[in-house]
Amino acid sequence: MAEAAKPSGRDGGRTLLAVEGLQIELERRAQPPAPIARNVSLRVDEGEIVGLIGESGSGKTVTAKSLIGLLPDRIRVAAGRAMYRGRDLFALTPQQMRAVRGAEISLIPQDALHALNPVQVIGRQVGEPVEVHTNRPAADIRDLVVRLLERVRTPDPRARAGDYPHQFSGGMQQRALTAMALSMEPPLILADEPTTALDVTIQAEIIALIRDLRAQTGASFLFISHDLGLVSSLCDRIYVMYAGEIVESGARDGIFGRPRHPYTHALMGAAPRLLGNPERLSTIPGRIPQPSEEMAGCRFRDRCPRVESRCAAPPALREVAEGHAVRCWLA
């Protein structure tokens, strides 16, 4: 892949996941499909926390969910490969994919309250991946659940495992979901804005938890967020996504120390200085183009403060420094 960005991994770890040329499309009635992710390539090394950032609608969640085959109706992977431990995730049969989900690659969903089954006790839900993927006896799983809840710092885990989700606070629910994602000790965990619905102190707890878990288990994380503050404190490497494309990628220090893409710049300008959590980054004028909108040239052109005539031609993602790639003519 000509566009594949290959920044060097943290500690030179082995590659765990390599997505190449991923094209995700929305099928439409009587119209050609609209691309949601365009030629996305990204890599996650073993033990790495990789950030995928962008506004709502940039395609970051869909990109992550495509990896475990959880795309909504009418959205499908049209091209590309996702090599995970020698297998292409997009080529798996439904049965093979089911064996991957939760065991090899797990998901920490956003919106903790709605991500939990309201009529099932927490413990049962946390232990479900183990129940599904192994033949371990129920008593074993119950003990494991208590240890998992303890590990994510749930007070009185043995008793709280019997609680229903509505008896948990938002932070506790998110921690339970994290415990759930860890239950099979998967090598790769997709964290889809796991702190968006939480207030700031609890956000910080979850972030500390993820960092600890990486240190303890060596698991890799693909951390999806629109919150630059979180990403800058947590991630080793970062991919910035805009309108379905990776527009900048590199090590944390490179991206935050010297952002090259005007969109990354704008995101940083739009990020609040102190606390807070903007769902909409209002200081970038205009709005993100819809997947259905065909644009010649750079897709950020309409909103870019530094737009030039050559932006009418589509820029390629090219390496501007060691491990730092940018999709911009000006970089």
Add this chain to the structure above:
Amino acid sequence: MLRLVLGRLASFVPTLFVASVVLFLAVNVVPGSAARSALGIQATPQALKRFEHQHGLDRPLAVQYVEWAGKALQGDFGTSFQNAVAVGPEVRKRIPVTLQLAGMAFLVAIAIAVPLGLIAGFRHQTGTDGVLTTLATLFGSTPNFWFATLLIYFFSLRLGWLPTGGYTPYLEDPVANLQGMLLPCIALGVVSSGLLIRIMRTAVIEVTFSNFIETARSKGVSNVRLVTAHVVRNALIPFFTVSAVEFGFLVGSVVIIEEVFRIPGIGSLVLVGIINRDYPVLLAAAMSITVIVLVVNLIVDLAAQLIDPRQVQVAR
């Protein structure tokens, strides 16, 4: 939970009041004379007048209502215009019959609707869903008396498996009782299941779009487990709440079905009351149907809340 039950029981009082007023008015607004029905077409005007005076029918409606309601509250529903039999005991004798018929028919409807609605909802927008939804429409739009006749024709007349009608009390002969109840319950249940299938389907579709279903999928849960462990219980909560309304319609259909199968329940009493303009009979029978519907609604609501831990928590 207890407070909830008490609250609901208290709400029965205004409901029953309104229902009784509406019924009383409806009964009296219907054209036709009770006196003429009771005495026959040859009755003299004087005889008619005397009959109306005897039964207080010549007094203002409000007065009649207050007198009727006052006695009804003490358990006295008066006597039949036709044969001077006390109405109260007659109704009490028939309530269990109708309750058994309506209750079992409702169970038949639920037993059909839950699995079919589950499949249709889980496979929605597929061929399976299309077939099941069409089936539901067909069930719901079939006149139950016509369907009942069809059942009698095949299972009673052609095959001779089941009686064409009649009623045996359960305590007398359970087998004969159930044999007699089977066809009327199927006739009522299948027709009622039409709407219930759609309710279950909608509930299932709503649940399958919930985030927690995606969470379950992300854990590698199989489709069967997804349905049994995550979809069913969540879908049953709205299903039960809405299906309680359908029970009201089902009891309405009991009137005709009891007549078709010659079952001596409340429904056939209502019919007799209407045909004979026998106001005491009609009022007592209709009011007891109201009570049955209210009580079953309460039971179904409680069932819906029992499977929802959030509600149990609140009501505890």
